Amino acid sequence: MFEAIAFYLFSFLTISMFYITVTTSQALYALTALAAGMIFISAFFFILGADFLGAVQIMVYSGAVMALYAFGMMFFDTTREVKEKQGNRFVIVGLSLVAAVLIVVIFAAPIVTDNITALYPITEGVGNTQDIGMVLFTKYLVPFEVAAVMLLVAMISGIILAGKKMDLSLTLMDEDEIKEMKKEEENKKVLL
Numbered sequence: 001m002f003e004a005i006a007f008y009l010f011s012f013l014t015i016s017m018f019y020i021t022v023t024t025s026q027a028l029y030a031l032t033a034l035a036a037g038m039i040f041i042s043a044f045f046f047i048l049g050a051d052f053l054g055a056v057q058i059m060v061y062s063g064a065v066m067a068l069y070a071f072g073m074m075f076f077d078t079t080r081e082v083k084e085k086q087g088n089r090f091v092i093v094g095l096s097l098v099a100a101v102l103i104v105v106i107f108a109a110p111i112v113t114d115n116i117t118a119l120y121p122i123t124e125g126v127g128n129t130q131d132i133g134m135v136l137f138t139k140y141l142v143p144f145e146v147a148a149v150m151l152l153v154a155m156i157s158g159i160i161l162a163g164k165k166m167d168l169s170l171t172l173m174d175e176d177e178i179k180e181m182k183k184e185e186e187n188k189k190v191l192l
Helices: 002-023 027-047 051-073 089-112 128-136 141-164 175-191
Strands: none
Touching: 002 027, 027 051, 051 128
């Protein structure tokens, strides 16, 4: 009974936080709601008894990733009005339908298949953390290391790309200077 109440409570809180994230126009509110939603997701892991994954969810997503998002938001001028381009409505409707079908398939798959068994069953006397470590560092060692190298390359690339324009401040420039800078960049692209 307690687990059902906790599940529905955290489901409502998670969905409401992500709804605020998507619908608000304030960057700070969006970041705060996203962090709260990530913390509420960790509650599901704690309810399921996966304490290690719940702690990792809080530390990695709510801590590191949200700090990275906040650091990235410092590079943007969030006080300006953003004008969005309206895309092709057929593409939006098509992608929405594909997402809806995928969600139905994901939720219906466990109901349809009764005989799903784990490849690595839980061993008695070994905790959740040890099971994750055994699988991660035996079967998935190479993908784990490749993901680490890809994250390192992405971090170095982000630093290089951000460092190229650190001498310019868009907030101190007026609109004519920004338009002139954009024209120069387009001319460089044409020449390359």
